[in-house]
Amino acid sequence: MSKSFELPKELLLGSATAATQIEGGDVNNNWYHWSLAGKVGNGESSITGADHYNKYVEDVELLSELHHECYRMSIEWSRIEPEQGKWSSEGVEHYRDEFRRLIQKGIKPLVTLHHFSCPQWYQEKGGWLSENAVEDFIRFVKFSVETFGDQISEWCTINEPNVFANDSYMDGKYPPGGHGDIAAYMKVTKRMVIAHLKSYKLIHQIRKEKGFAGETKVGFAHHIAIFEPLNSHPLAKLGCFLSDYLFHEIHMKGFVEGKLVFPLGSGYPEGKGIFCDFMGINYYSRHLFKASYNPGNLFATPMVDPTIPESSKNDLGWEIYPEGLYKVCQRTWKRYKLPIYITENGIPDEKDEKREKYIIDHLYQLKRLLDDGIKVERYYYWSFLDNLEWNDGYGPRFGLVEVDYSNMKRKPRPSALRYAKICRTKKIVRP
Numbered sequence: 001m002s003k004s005f006e007l008p009k010e011l012l013l014g015s016a017t018a019a020t021q022i023e024g025g026d027v028n029n030n031w032y033h034w035s036l037a038g039k040v041g042n043g044e045s046s047i048t049g050a051d052h053y054n055k056y057v058e059d060v061e062l063l064s065e066l067h068h069e070c071y072r073m074s075i076e077w078s079r080i081e082p083e084q085g086k087w088s089s090e091g092v093e094h095y096r097d098e099f100r101r102l103i104q105k106g107i108k109p110l111v112t113l114h115h116f117s118c119p120q121w122y123q124e125k126g127g128w129l130s131e132n133a134v135e136d137f138i139r140f141v142k143f144s145v146e147t148f149g150d151q152i153s154e155w156c157t158i159n160e161p162n163v164f165a166n167d168s169y170m171d172g173k174y175p176p177g178g179h180g181d182i183a184a185y186m187k188v189t190k191r192m193v194i195a196h197l198k199s200y201k202l203i204h205q206i207r208k209e210k211g212f213a214g215e216t217k218v219g220f221a222h223h224i225a226i227f228e229p230l231n232s233h234p235l236a237k238l239g240c241f242l243s244d245y246l247f248h249e250i251h252m253k254g255f256v257e258g259k260l261v262f263p264l265g266s267g268y269p270e271g272k273g274i275f276c277d278f279m280g281i282n283y284y285s286r287h288l289f290k291a292s293y294n295p296g297n298l299f300a301t302p303m304v305d306p307t308i309p310e311s312s313k314n315d316l317g318w319e320i321y322p323e324g325l326y327k328v329c330q331r332t333w334k335r336y337k338l339p340i341y342i343t344e345n346g347i348p349d350e351k352d353e354k355r356e357k358y359i360i361d362h363l364y365q366l367k368r369l370l371d372d373g374i375k376v377e378r379y380y381y382w383s384f385l386d387n388l389e390w391n392d393g394y395g396p397r398f399g400l401v402e403v404d405y406s407n408m409k410r411k412p413r414p415s416a417l418r419y420a421k422i423c424r425t426k427k428i429v430r431p
């Protein structure tokens, strides 16, 4: 592995966040209510966040000082539509100002419309299981694109539909806390596919009709992990294959190709075509599948490679496996030839001992991809700031920038300063 390498200027480097994880202060989203019900670790609450809603001016300055070229963020649906059908001018003005400041600083925004949270009124109607789930979401998409479309040309419709449906209906971690409800997993997945396809068309249509400047780019952020059987046991292989199909493949077919495949259905609900202008990939880790003789686990249970040392794990015990990034990007490129955006890649590392190497090792994989002629256009490190790691609370520290939750002070970690230099020069010298 070479000691130093360079990345092309055209590959934009930056970071990502999500509204519910950093903003704080919103009482109208379902994660606030989930927190009130004591479902977030250590009794913590989304009401705290990193106080970004009040500190966004300072945070945009910091992004700029750290030389980030692009920034992926989400808008909180409940701040825009706190009650069904009632649009909040305060929410609109807030985000318009945040976008304006980003653009002024030359930081390209990519805006996510659904990042794991929704208004409480939507949750109370049944969330993505309600009869009007798609219709309600599309109304929000339409309003958002009409309202922000002059500032925002790049949109990410839905973040990690696979993790969302799994953690909300199979693992009980996210509201409404369903357990092992595979029927709900499928129903929600299908609705999210349809919502994405409709949004894709709508966003293009609105921006075109209104004559908004800038090339419209729409995609979703797919969580793609490396799945491998632990050994040659037939159940390990079968379980791995089934998990890969239900966690990755049905989403690829649906979100990218517009095709419903078994068990979601069949055919092309919104016509044939390619419904992504970029392939958004959230990549974190590798999982090995061990035969488990329990069809509830799809015949195999995912686990971390028992042979790897602690130095190859992050604070949450996930394997650090940079080569996996190369593999997932290469596979999707072969299939669709869509420009790749690494919409998330990052590490919880409270002591900041592994983050710099983690980033460099993953950027090196991007360099390999680019050398192979694969178009990688964006890298968004997860995350800009320490934040609410959903049901795990504020413990895991993914941030380039440390947040002292006692006074909400920001402090860029040493790795943030090293990454800033990489963003500015595109030159990487290994420590």
Ligand code: BGC
Pocket (backbone or CB within 6 Å): 018, 021, 159, 160, 163, 223, 282, 344, 382, 388, 389, 390
């Ligand atoms: C999500 C983020 C989350 C991160 C780290 C992704 O699954 O999109 O919201 O914080 O991974 O777990």
